[in-house]
Amino acid sequence: MKTENFMRLEFPSHSANESFARQAIACFAAQLDPTLDELGDIKTAVSEAVTNCIVHAYPDCIGIVTMKAKILKDNVLQITVRDHGCGIPDVEKARQPMYTTGGSERSGMGFTIMESFMSDLKIISKPGLGTTIQMKRKLSRKGVRP
Amino acid sequence: MKTENFMRLEFPSHSANESFARQAIACFAAQLDPTLDELGDIKTAVSEAVTNCIVHAYPDCIGIVTMKAKILKDNVLQITVRDHGCGIPDVEKARQPMYTTGGSERSGMGFTIMESFMSDLKIISKPGLGTTIQMKRKLSRKGVRP
């Protein structure tokens, strides 16, 4: 497909939607003909970002999670995950490996994994207003495949 | 999942997104544990509705298509597909089998198929403003499976 493509998906923060969000991004990314390994990385990053909305942004209620994906030039997939939940008071602290406010059920590795599997991870957050995560991934181009 | 679930998906009217929309509804419907046959019907109905937006609603431009899905009680999946395209001047005529304004590439069977594969097909359209298609499908309940 030559023309720019994008999608925008909204769903409530039920934990059952973690796998739905992963599958949706995989279906959308399919047009870039990713390798299995690339697909695994993208699904993992989305799983982390969406889980954070479910677990941290809306701890005591069900809120709306918005996932956007966009195909940029040179086979780059850009993904944005957004919530209108509690926000992150200290983003630098939150980015540190093993840092979690989630107790023994969380590992504190979410942002670390997003950072190492994707590029240009941006975290924009305002306490009380919500959080937007943006990340990119350049996919090996189809033409270059053996 | 006990609590009500829904999703809202927006994408541009590129024909490559027909398969994306089908896969997205299949992933969402998965939580209702549909049979292969039920899944086929749902994917077909979505394919028809989304194709109509791409072919008829936005014939000369790329517009936005919105697909919503909602789980109602008693395992009923409700799907809404909406465009802001040219609209349908005569909905009764459009519903007739074999009626098409699309020439030899279209069969005129889209609405007929949506009607026979789904229930409660509603078509709301205003020329110049766009079209909303709403349809439902009751899925055989998990508990009742052999």
Place this chain on the structure above:
Amino acid sequence: MLTSFLQDKQLTIALDGEIDHHSAQRIMQQIGGKIDQFLPASCILDFERVSFMDSSGIAVVLNARRRMNELGGSVILLNVQPQPMKILCSAGIEQIAKIS
């Protein structure tokens, strides 16, 4: 490109994948091109590997049938899987093409 072979003036074309509006135009052109090239007495469309089809597939069959009509020949559909069969039946396709 669709695989095909010709035997005793019978042209067999194996369709593949999902047939929707996105893929249908290319498929129609390829089928038309092969019929024009071989001018067969009958055209067999093998649906074995068609995993999904919407009403765009009906137009594919109707177009093939129109071309074959011009040649005085027929269209036969082979190995149709359950989901495509449902679509073909809902369009009454068994009245214009033989399903075997």
Place this chain on the structure above:
Amino acid sequence: MLTSFLQDKQLTIALDGEIDHHSAQRIMQQIGGKIDQFLPASCILDFERVSFMDSSGIAVVLNARRRMNELGGSVILLNVQPQPMKILCSAGIEQIAKIS
């Protein structure tokens, strides 16, 4: 329910499917329950049928390891597929559980 078996004080638990936050809590409880029941000397988590795992799976391993620590035993991860392996490595899990 996860399948498991005990041999020579070694408890093997076969995990299954996708491990994310949605499924992790149930998995942790089941692993904890089995360790409490059998009080094994070592706990083997078989990842052969885990097709996907995010960082929630790290917490699953850390929890199993915490329980086994209390018993003075160890945790061993078996048959880890490429995608889960990537997650485990990114968390340095080979320092706290044996991967074989």
